[in-house]
Amino acid sequence: MSGHSTYQPKTGFERWLDSRLPIIRLAHDTAVSYPTPRNLNYWWTFGGILTLCLGVQIITGIILAMHYTASADHAFNSVEHIMRDVNYGWLIRYMHANGASMFFIAVYIHMFRGLYYGSYKAPREVLWLLGCIIYLLMMATGFMGYVLPWGQMSFHGTVVITNLFGAFPIVGEAITTWLWGGFAVDNPTLNRFFSLHYLLPFVIAGVVILHIWALHVVGQNNPTGVEPKSKADTVPFTPYATVKDGFAMSVFLILFATFVFYMPNALGHADNYIPANPLVTPAHIVPEWYYLPFYAILRAVPDKLMGVLAMFASIGCFFALPWLDTSKVRSLRYRPTAKLYFWIFVLACLVLGYCGGRLPDDPVIPGLKTFILGDSDPNSFVWLSRIATAYYFAYFAVIIPVLGLVEKTLPVPETIASPALSHPAPAKTEA
Amino acid sequence: MSNLAVGATTDPGHSSDDPSRRDFIHIAAIAAAAGGAAAVVWPFIDQMNPAGDTLALASVEFDLGKVMQGQQVTIKWRGKPLFIRNRTPAEIAKAVQDDNASMKDPAKDADRTKEGKQQWMILIGNCTHLGCVPTFGGGEYGGWFCPCHGSVYDTSGRIRKGPAPLNLALPEYAFLTDTRVKIG
Ligand code: HEM
Ligand code: FES
Numbered sequence: 001m002s003g004h005s006t007y008q009p010k011t012g013f014e015r016w017l018d019s020r021l022p023i024i025r026l027a028h029d030t031a032v033s034y035p036t037p038r039n040l041n042y043w044w045t046f047g048g049i050l051t052l053c054l055g056v057q058i059i060t061g062i063i064l065a066m067h068y069t070a071s072a073d074h075a076f077n078s079v080e081h082i083m084r085d086v087n088y089g090w091l092i093r094y095m096h097a098n099g100a101s102m103f104f105i106a107v108y109i110h111m112f113r114g115l116y117y118g119s120y121k122a123p124r125e126v127l128w129l130l131g132c133i134i135y136l137l138m139m140a141t142g143f144m145g146y147v148l149p150w151g152q153m154s155f156h157g158t159v160v161i162t163n164l165f166g167a168f169p170i171v172g173e174a175i176t177t178w179l180w181g182g183f184a185v186d187n188p189t190l191n192r193f194f195s196l197h198y199l200l201p202f203v204i205a206g207v208v209i210l211h212i213w214a215l216h217v218v219g220q221n222n223p224t225g226v227e228p229k230s231k232a233d234t235v236p237f238t239p240y241a242t243v244k245d246g247f248a249m250s251v252f253l254i255l256f257a258t259f260v261f262y263m264p265n266a267l268g269h270a271d272n273y274i275p276a277n278p279l280v281t282p283a284h285i286v287p288e289w290y291y292l293p294f295y296a297i298l299r300a301v302p303d304k305l306m307g308v309l310a311m312f313a314s315i316g317c318f319f320a321l322p323w324l325d326t327s328k329v330r331s332l333r334y335r336p337t338a339k340l341y342f343w344i345f346v347l348a349c350l351v352l353g354y355c356g357g358r359l360p361d362d363p364v365i366p367g368l369k370t371f372i373l374g375d376s377d378p379n380s381f382v383w384l385s386r387i388a389t390a391y392y393f394a395y396f397a398v399i400i401p402v403l404g405l406v407e408k409t410l411p412v413p414e415t416i417a418s419p420a421l422s423h424p425a426p427a428k429t430e431a
Numbered sequence: 432m433s434n435l436a437v438g439a440t441t442d443p444g445h446s447s448d449d450p451s452r453r454d455f456i457h458i459a460a461i462a463a464a465a466g467g468a469a470a471v472v473w474p475f476i477d478q479m480n481p482a483g484d485t486l487a488l489a490s491v492e493f494d495l496g497k498v499m500q501g502q503q504v505t506i507k508w509r510g511k512p513l514f515i516r517n518r519t520p521a522e523i524a525k526a527v528q529d530d531n532a533s534m535k536d537p538a539k540d541a542d543r544t545k546e547g548k549q550q551w552m553i554l555i556g557n558c559t560h561l562g563c564v565p566t567f568g569g570g571e572y573g574g575w576f577c578p579c580h581g582s583v584y585d586t587s588g589r590i591r592k593g594p595a596p597l598n599l600a601l602p603e604y605a606f607l608t609d610t611r612v613k614i615g
Contacts (some may be wrong), residue, residue: 160579163561178476182485184557186512192479279505279512279556281563283578299580304560304596359579375592379488 006033016343019332035234036241037222039416043117044220045248048095052249053103054208058201061145062110068148070194072187076275094264094318095256100142101267102256104290109133111318115338116342119221125322127214130207132318137204139291144197146288150190151272156281158185158193167308184278206257225330233416284359292356293349297392299360300385302375310389317396324396326404334410338403345395348388355385490615492607495551503567505556509615512556512564513602514575515612518586523549525573526587534600540587543601552614554588555602560595575599 007028009015018025067086069078082089111131114120120128143161147154162179166172180189219228228234235241259266267289271282298315301307317324332339360382363369368379370420376382487497491508493515498504503516518526526540544551556564558577569576571584572591582593589598604614 031549155581159557159562166561178479180481181479182481182510186485186510188482188485189515278510281578285563285579299594300612302594304594306593359581 005029009394019411024383030212030237031237031242032238034216034227034237034241035219035222035231036237037228037416038233038235039222039224040220040244041223041240042244042248043109043113044222045245046113048245049106049249049252050103050110051208052252053099053106054201055202056095056099057103058205060092060099061198061201061338063092064096065198070148071193072150072190072276075148075190079149079306091260094260096145096273096295097268098256098259098264100145101288103138104142104254106252107138108290112346114221115321115345116332117221117223118225118325118327118332120322121325121330122322123218124214124221126280127211127218128322129319130211130214132315134204134207134211135318136315137200137207141197141200141204142186142290144193144200147190147193148197149272150276151280152274152276152280153269153272153285155185155276155278156285157287158189159281161284161287162189164308164311169305195227212384221330222416223331223333224413225417226413229415230417273399286357288359289353292354293352294356296352296356296381296385297389299356300382300389310393314389314392317393321396321400325402326401327407327409328404329409329412331412334412335403336410337407341395341399341403344391348391348395351388352385352392355381355388360385434550445489448551490613492611494611496610500550504520505564506568508555508602511597513614514552514554514556514567514588514599516552516554516567518552522573522586526585526589529585529587529589531563535590538587538598543587543589543598545606548606551612552586552588553602553614555594557600558582558595559590559599560593565599 005025005028007018007025009018009024014024019024019258043330064082067078067082067089069075079093081256082093086092114128114131115293138158143157147158162176162185165175165179168175176229177183180186180191210226221263222228269286274282294311298307300309327335327338329335358381361376361380363377364381364384365379370377373383453541475613488509488536491506493506495517498515498517500517501519503514505512505514507513530539541549558565558579560577560580560582563577563579565575565577565582565584568573569578570592572583572585574586574588574591575584576582577593580594582595583591584595584599585591587598588601590596602614605610607613
């Protein structure tokens with residue numbers, strides 16, 4: 001796909017620079033002449049949106065770091081100082097705090113897009129793996145950022161998450177002590193998390209460059225999952241993709257601004273406005289919404305070590321996906337049965353997210369008490385998360401590999417541009 | 432030249448035992464570099480372990496006279512909560528009575544207190560599941576309840592129900608006098 005360059009230096013300076021550092025050529029080939037499949041829909045605009053999110057986090061983050069103090073005694077007050085005294089500090093902080101949530105909304109959509117259209121399949125495995133690495137780095141960055149205001153949720157969230165590593169036999173305790181830099185979560189922990197929170201977004205930026213490089217080698221997938229075969233199948237990135245991406249970004253920014261200006265604390269927890277107190281744990285401790293499905297998986301398993309392993313394995317599934325899927329057809333458009341299981345998977349993730357935010361023993365249907373199954377009533381969030389967890393793993397380990405072998409798929413169009421007669425939707429929406 | 436066996440050419444600077452000498456130099460060089468790299472990496476890893484002054488903040492003394500029967504005081508020790516509980520005779524009786532009940536981490540109540548000072552229950556107040564601070568009075572065993580994932584401890588701090596694998600940990604402590612303890 002990357003083909004050869006069509007860049008023509010126009011001015012003398014451009015010619016001079018082009019033979020020394022062809023940076024304008026690189027930009028031109030990447031963002032202007034780059035051929036994109038002509039049938040990309042709005043689910044393909046989230047890559048651009050994610051780049052925007054990373055930019056917003058880095059700019060607002062660097063500004064926050066100018067006013068923030070990474071010290072257990074001063075962190076909480078310095079965030080309050082940002083909120084009350086620093087000019088527009090409230091705006092910058094609300095952009096950063098809500099920006100993290102927006103970033104995760106976008107990344108989840110981006111990932112499920114890949115899942116639906118089979119974008120992880122050959123030859124895009126490395127592209128997919130790089131994406132999974134970015135996601136892991138984002139989770140680490142978001143977690144460490146949430147520690148910085150040093151409120152009650154920051155503190156006890158850190159205690160719980162760092163203690164996860166204590167589940168490993170023999171080395172567990174040494175790892176947690178090493179992470180903490182002491183006998184408990186304390187000032188050394190806060191300082192190192194700030195250092196890493198500052199660093200990781202730039203590591204993410206580096207991996208994003210690799211991700212885009214890999215993308216430009218193999219080319220974009222598209223809603224049909226059929227590779228472009230001729231010029232008729234593609235359009236140049238500019239103006240087609242730039243304008244579509246720009247429009248999608250604008251809509252996304254409206255959502256972002258709605259949170260920042262009208263409900264800046266809706267996605268946070270009131271408890272984090274209470275300064276950290278190691279002696280009292282908040283009655284209901286939950287992580288940020290974007291970790292809730294994994295938190296539910298952790299709690300679904302009654303054994304400490306197995307729970308931790310299940311949680312890591314649930315992320316590992318995404319890494320293994322390119323080698324688990326046996327189907328030759330990329331897009332779920334032509335796989336009606338797989339489509340059904342996909343939507344159940346989406347539902348299972350949402351259910352897990354919901355369960356992760358509730359107390360395990362609370363009833364799902366209020367007021368209904370049945371009997372005790374194992375350790376609790378089947379009408380409880382812990383049992384609901386067990387069902388969803390079972391489906392989550394079955395989807396990757398059984399459904400995806402088996403379905404690819406046994407499913408009867410619909411006919412796939414020859415090319416992107418050819419009238420897609422096989423498409424279930426009216427043919428005019430294609431082309 | 433047909434009488435010259437291929438490979439039999441002798442080059443004075445390239446004798447037949449040379450390859451192994453060369454291998455040796457390669458292995459030695461790589462080993463030295465790897466050893467050097469490991470020696471440099473270790474300080475970069477170890478710097479994250481507790482610093483000298485953190486390790487030095489090890490012990491505290493506490494005046495038990497402040498704690499009435501049936502009361503619990505929580506103090507901070509090594510950054511962690513420490514429960515100092517003056518148990519009622521009923522709590523002690525309950526703990527002793529359950530000594531032989533089936534438990535995940537079996538222990539006798541007498542082994543979790545100092546001899547003759549059975550009323551003093553001194554515990555590290557972090558749930559052994561993922562470290563939250565349990566509250567006293569919750570759960571069905573009359574002891575501590577952890578709000579995070581529902582672990583239940585009895586009046587001896589032993590794990591009775593929930594995901595926590597171990598009893599609440601006991602710090603090292605000694606009675607200096609009848610009313611003073613030194614912890615750590
Ligand atoms: C991947 C990009 C990033 C993500 C997902 C992220 C996420 C977060 C989150 C969730 C918080 C807690 C907000 C709150 O509840 O108060 C936070 C705080 C913070 N972040 Fe970031 N961040 C990112 C990049 C950066 C960068 C590049 C810097 C610095 C150069 C930075 C500096 C800070 C500072 C100083 C705070 C503490 C102030 C506060 O809590 O508002 N962040 N970050
Ligand atoms: S931390 Fe106490 S039950 Fe999980």
